[in-house]
Amino acid sequence: MSEVPRSATEPGAFSEWLRRSTWVDHVLLAIRISVAALVLVGLAGGLTAGTYSAADFVSFTMFGLTIGSIYALIALGYTMVYGILRMINFAHGDVMMIGSFAGLFAAGALNDAGLVNALPLLALPLVLAAGMAGGAAMSLIIERIAYRPFLHVRSLAPLICAIGMSFVLQYAARGLFGTRNRAYPGFGWMEGTVSLFGLIVPIPQIVAFIAALIVLAGLLALVKLSPLGKAMRAVAEDRDAAALVGINVGAVIVATFAIGGAMAGVAGVLYALVFKQITVFMGFALGVKGFAAAILGGIGNLGGALLGGLVLGLAEALGPALVLEGFGLPAPYQLKDVIGYGMLVMILIFRPQGLLGERLASKRA
Amino acid sequence: MPDVLPPNRLPDGLLLDRPLPIPSRAPLLDVRGLKKAFGGMIAIQNVDLSIAEGSVHAIIGPNGAGKTTAFNCITAFVPPTAGRIFLGGERIDGLPAHVVARHGVARTYQNVRLFPNMTALENVLVGQHRRLHATFWEAILGSGRFRREEAEARARAMEYLAFVGIPQRAGDLARHMPYGDQRRLEIARALVAGPRILMLDEPAAGMNPAEGRALVELIERIRADLGVTVVLIEHHMRVVMAVAERITVFNRGAILTEGTPGEIQADERVIEAYLGRRSGQVAAAASPEPQRQMEAGIA
Numbered sequence: 001m002s003e004v005p006r007s008a009t010e011p012g013a014f015s016e017w018l019r020r021s022t023w024v025d026h027v028l029l030a031i032r033i034s035v036a037a038l039v040l041v042g043l044a045g046g047l048t049a050g051t052y053s054a055a056d057f058v059s060f061t062m063f064g065l066t067i068g069s070i071y072a073l074i075a076l077g078y079t080m081v082y083g084i085l086r087m088i089n090f091a092h093g094d095v096m097m098i099g100s101f102a103g104l105f106a107a108g109a110l111n112d113a114g115l116v117n118a119l120p121l122l123a124l125p126l127v128l129a130a131g132m133a134g135g136a137a138m139s140l141i142i143e144r145i146a147y148r149p150f151l152h153v154r155s156l157a158p159l160i161c162a163i164g165m166s167f168v169l170q171y172a173a174r175g176l177f178g179t180r181n182r183a184y185p186g187f188g189w190m191e192g193t194v195s196l197f198g199l200i201v202p203i204p205q206i207v208a209f210i211a212a213l214i215v216l217a218g219l220l221a222l223v224k225l226s227p228l229g230k231a232m233r234a235v236a237e238d239r240d241a242a243a244l245v246g247i248n249v250g251a252v253i254v255a256t257f258a259i260g261g262a263m264a265g266v267a268g269v270l271y272a273l274v275f276k277q278i279t280v281f282m283g284f285a286l287g288v289k290g291f292a293a294a295i296l297g298g299i300g301n302l303g304g305a306l307l308g309g310l311v312l313g314l315a316e317a318l319g320p321a322l323v324l325e326g327f328g329l330p331a332p333y334q335l336k337d338v339i340g341y342g343m344l345v346m347i348l349i350f351r352p353q354g355l356l357g358e359r360l361a362s363k364r365a
Numbered sequence: 366m367p368d369v370l371p372p373n374r375l376p377d378g379l380l381l382d383r384p385l386p387i388p389s390r391a392p393l394l395d396v397r398g399l400k401k402a403f404g405g406m407i408a409i410q411n412v413d414l415s416i417a418e419g420s421v422h423a424i425i426g427p428n429g430a431g432k433t434t435a436f437n438c439i440t441a442f443v444p445p446t447a448g449r450i451f452l453g454g455e456r457i458d459g460l461p462a463h464v465v466a467r468h469g470v471a472r473t474y475q476n477v478r479l480f481p482n483m484t485a486l487e488n489v490l491v492g493q494h495r496r497l498h499a500t501f502w503e504a505i506l507g508s509g510r511f512r513r514e515e516a517e518a519r520a521r522a523m524e525y526l527a528f529v530g531i532p533q534r535a536g537d538l539a540r541h542m543p544y545g546d547q548r549r550l551e552i553a554r555a556l557v558a559g560p561r562i563l564m565l566d567e568p569a570a571g572m573n574p575a576e577g578r579a580l581v582e583l584i585e586r587i588r589a590d591l592g593v594t595v596v597l598i599e600h601h602m603r604v605v606m607a608v609a610e611r612i613t614v615f616n617r618g619a620i621l622t623e624g625t626p627g628e629i630q631a632d633e634r635v636i637e638a639y640l641g642r643r644s645g646q647v648a649a650a651a652s653p654e655p656q657r658q659m660e661a662g663i664a
Contacts, residue, residue, distance in 0.1 A: 227494060230487075230490065230491055231491070231494055233480070233483065233491075234480055234483075234491045234494070237480040237481060237482060237483065238478055238480055238481075240442065240462075240478065241478040241480065242463075242480075242491075243442075243461070243462035243463045243466065244440060244442070244462055244463075244466050244471070244472055245491055245492045245494055245495075245554060245555075245558060246463050246466040246467045246494055246495040246558060247463055247491075247494050248461075248463045249462075249463065250461075
């Protein structure tokens with residue numbers, strides 16, 4: 001094709017775009033504009049309605065950060081496994097559920113032993129440790145059954161196996177633990193609220209947020225600093241080359257699943273502390289939220305999982321009041337999942353690489 | 366390129382963590398009756414290979430002769446169908462790839478396989494993976510041992526980057542480096558673990574004559590200064606004839622012949638394997654490149 005000479009009557013960028021674009025681009029642009037318009041209209045309505053005070057918004061934000069940090073913990077498991085295996089672990093949400101129940105049983109045992117009341121500050125770390133152990137153990141079982149047999153095979157079988165494992169776990173748990181909602185025994189000191197900078201914040205939210213930050217910091221330090229972290233990066237970049245410099249690839253994959261499972265276990269326990277009740281079917285919805293957070297931040301990217309979790313949590317917490325309220329909907333908080341899943345769909349359409357991009361896949365392709 | 370270091374006199378003694386092996390003619394790597402079949406397709410069979418310790422041994426042969434398959438079997442990258450592989454008298458076939466690597470078998474790839482999103486320095490640090498012993502908690506808490514190991518590993522990595530001639534690249538991402546430097550980096554990553562044998566798969570591919578000469582010099586130093594036995598697959602006959610003590614010729618999945626460079630150059634069968642029978646002028650005309658290479662090597 002010969003190059004078109006640039007003339008004085010060079011077409012503008014817009015007509016150039018019109019010439020090159022297809023109807024798919026037009027539909028996508030229309031969706032973009034309508035989503036933006038909806039959000040703006042809702043925002044304007046929500047801000048002028050005056051239903052909520054500034055203090056309300058701050059407490060929504062606090063709640064968003066808490067649930068966001070729980071999403072981030074779940075998202076890390078998805079993102080780590082994806083980074084190393086290029087596979088989504090669809091049973092990860094149920095790993096979280098198992099971790100949550102492990103925490104429940106530990107808390108029950110500690111309560112029976114009277115330790116929850118005698119040593120309340122020690123009991124919480126023990127319950128968290130039980131959740132981590134439960135999540136890690138479950139994650140290792142899933143790796144063993146659904147992923148290891150297919151390590152050297154290029155197939156989608158692990159995904160199908162993981163979905164199967166998810167149902168097996170849900171219904172096994174239903175048989176073993178029952179369908180009713182369960183609640184952790186009360187930790188005396190965690191009842192009630194504290195006044196923070198003039199705001200009333202429930203203690204469990206603060207505890208969950210801080211615990212999540214500590215665990216996240218530990219994980220990032222592990223990956224950035226330790227030899228294991230270096231080996232994980234190497235396996236993620238080129239599994240064969242990693243083996244040939246002496247890295248035990250199988251062991252690194254196992255460690256990745258264990259760490260991801262432990263993070264999910266922590267998330268399960270923290271969720272139980274904040275929301276007071278757990279069920280055997282909680283894993284599915286929270287798993288999808290964690291997955292959405294991982295995609296939102298850019299799957300395969302640890303910092304992205306953290307950012308995606310917090311953004312999703314904030315959007316869910318603030319969205320109903322800020323945006324949905326503006327349309328005069330009767331019960332905006334019933335619709336917070338619309339925002340969460342809507343964001344997942346929008347991200348997949350408009351920015352599939354996520355907020356922080358996916359370094360690994362881009363160079364692999 | 367840095368100046369050539371006199372043998373055995375290395376800066377600060379950091380490069381070597383063991384005495385230079387006394388060159389012996391006992392085989393370091395011994396391959397017996399190696400066979401690899403992919404389904405019904407036999408890639409190699411009846412491969413016997415004996416690599417003397419402290420030698421530079423070249424493997425040549427037309428494309429598809431099974432050279433890289435033999436490498437892949439030896440490094441446990443693919444499991445052999447039959448045969449036995451010994452390293453220093455110890456059987457290594459059947460071990461997982463990372464264990465074979467830990468026994469002291471290092472390699473590079475035909476198409477460079479670095480960790481593209483790591484810097485050159487990080488690539489070489491990963492190559493020292495098995496040398497690091499600090500635990501997770503020591504790493505997190507920044508214990509003395511962890512910091513000492515890290516510092517040592519970095520110093521060692523820099524030594525090896527300098528050894529292969531790319532110290533200025535330490536901070537560059539591997540994927541941003543020019544191809545020739547990537548090849549050198551891959552060699553540094555392979556060497557830093559302190560292997561007994563280094564297997565280079567077409568190290569001179571895509572190099573110009575000057576780079577080829579530098580590569581020959583680097584291989585000489587790897588053998589002389591580090592005491593590492595080198596096996597290389599190579600098509601550039603100039604490089605092969607300059608550097609190899611012994612040459613094994615592969616053809617159609619089996620060993621055609623083995624000998625010194627002089628013997629190989631005089632062997633009619635080798636030229637025939639590359640070019641087809643003398644009467645087959647068409648084959649020679651269709652692929653002038655090997656002929657040029659052979660002539661260059663022989664000249």
